[in-house]
Amino acid sequence: MxxxxxxxxxxxxxxxxxxxxxxxxxxxxxxxxxxxxxxxxxxxxxxxxxxxxxQSNALTRIEQNINDGISYAQVAEGALAEVSNMAQRMYQLAIQAANGSLTTTDKQALDVEFQGLKQEINRIANETEIFGRFPLLGGDNVPSLGDIFPISGGSGTFSSGIRSFAAIPAGSNNISLTLDSLGLDDDIQIFTQDGRHLVGTDLNDNSWQNNADNIPISTPQDVENNLFTPPNGFPPGASYDASNLNSGGPVYSPSAANSTSYNGMTISFGGDGDRTSPADGNNDGVNTGGTLIEAVHIDTTTEPLYVAVVGSGSFDLTVNYSNLGNTVNNDEPFKVFVATTPDGNNDDFIDIEKTASSSVDLGIAPLTIASASGAQTAISALQNALNTIAGYRSEYGASINVLSSAARTSMNSHENIVAATSRIQDxxxxxxxxxxxxxxxxxxxxxxxxxxxxxxxxxxxxxxxx
Structure with a gap:
């Protein structure tokens, strides 16, 4: 003890x-x-x-991604359903107009509704939007400046018209465009994607009103309807604005002389090398040996720019640049990311392709049923358009089914992973x-x-x- x-x-x-x-x-x-x-x-x-x-948190987000994809497809398919209804009505009107019992006045009355339905199809294609995407609009058809001129200093001869000639990508530096109208009236025009007119001639100039496409342009609405379209690279809602227009200053110069600035870009333009602009009397071209030169220089592009050359003929264009920025593909599909462990391959995504459904894309833009022959042409074109629309709707339906299956798989995996986590941690x-x-x-x-x-x-x- x-x-x-x-x-x-x-x-x-x-x-x-x-x-x-x-x-x-x-x-x-x-x-x-x-x-x-x-x-x-x-x-x-x-x-x-x-x-x-x-992994559980990733699956939660993937389920939301899939639901977003389903919503995208449902919105697009719903809009196409209405386009299909209007195309069906146009088809019915065309068949009615082709009948010999109708007078010319009767056919013209039917054509009023026919044209109205066509405009509504365009409105739906332009305004159907979800997540900032427009599923019924196709990508633009405008090549990049680098696609046309892969090497600085290149030149070529081209046709003028009411359309975008080329896109200058954001991030491009030291771009120079030198245009020779070859004795005709062709003028270079440069726009931002939202419709701001930065370089060129005002709408009163002859090159706008008398052009190779025979589409008179004199008002901002004319520009918006005919040039500011998705195929020309402009999004729905692009609005013409000439408040920053550099028309070359009071004195014509064959070099890029008059400078203006917009959004961090310094733009120099020599003026209209062809003739006087009626609006202000400036930019008188000097025809020396048939050579009419217009020159533009841009130090850097902080946003995409679109180049159009309007006029009545053909022109030579020489392009120099230090570098061109990367182009954006506006035709890319809606990509639904579904991979918890991405490997960088295409199976990381489920793609929902765009379905261009304007009247131009459906091949019905020029149709009229004011005559019997026009009505017969319209019948064939509308049959093809209805088949195209039905195919698009089927694609969206298939995408919805695929995404629904992916959602069920993801939810099943999520449930089992949560249960496994609970057994370990809870x-x-x-x-x-x-x-x-x-x-x-x-x-x-x-x-x-x-x-x-x-x-x-x-x-x-x-x-x-x-």
Missing amino acids: FVNTNTSALNAINQLNTNANRLEKSYEALSSGKRINSAADDAAGLQISVRLTA TDYASETAKLAREQVLQQASQSILSQANIQPELALSLLNQ
Whole structure:
């Protein structure tokens, strides 16, 4: 029996601390609902649960991606359903107009509705939008300046008209365009994608009103209807604005002389090399040996620009540049990302292709039923258009079915991964409450034993008192 060292008490204290630590872990597990609250609880289990949690979070986002894709396809297919209804009505009107019992006046009356339906098809194609995308608009048909001139200093002869000739990508530097109208009246025009007229002649100029396409242009509405179209690179809603127009200044110069600035771009233009602009009497061209030169220089492009050359003939164009920026493909499909572990291949995405459905894309833009021959032509064209629309709707239906299947697969995987994570990470309350009861009993027992162990030195003192 010892007085200085009470090993029994030390042992009881050790057991009491151990039981207290275990009791603390039980409290933590029961209050948090998690079996693993720190790496010390289960190092390997923590690593696995973190990986499974990340995969679960990814699947949650993928399910939303898929739902977005389904919404995109449903909006497009719904709009096409209405386009199909209008094309059916146009088909019916064409068959009616082809009948010999109708007079010319009757056919013209039918054509009024026919043309109105065609315009409504264009409106639906231009305004059907979801997530900032326009599924019924095709990509533009405008080549990049680098596609036409892959090497700086290149030149060529081209035809003018009411259309975008080339796109200058954002991020291009030190671009020079030198145009020779070859003795005719052709003028270079440059626009931003939202319709701001930066370089060229005002709408009163002869080159706008007497052009090779025989489409007189004299008002902003004329520009918006005939040039500012998706095939020419302009989005729906592009609005003509000439407030920043550089028309070359009061004195014509065969070099890029008059400078203006817009959105971080410095643009120099020499003026209309062909003739006087009636609006202001400026930019008189000087015909020297039949050569009429217009020159434009842009230091850098901070946004995409579109070049048109309007006029009545052909022109020579020479292009120089330091570098051209990257072009953007406006015809890309809507990509639904569905991969939790992407490998960089196409199977990371489910693509929903665009379905260009304007009257031009459907081949019905020039149709009229004001005459019997026109009505017969319209019947054949509308049959083809209806087949095209039906094919587009089938594609969207197939995409919806594929995405719905992908959603079910993702949700099933998500459910199983969450269950696996729960088995590793979450508290088993039946087991943990049993442990808690055990530790509470052991703690009380340890406290009792410690009290008894502390009495032992007093027994030694009782021997001295005898």
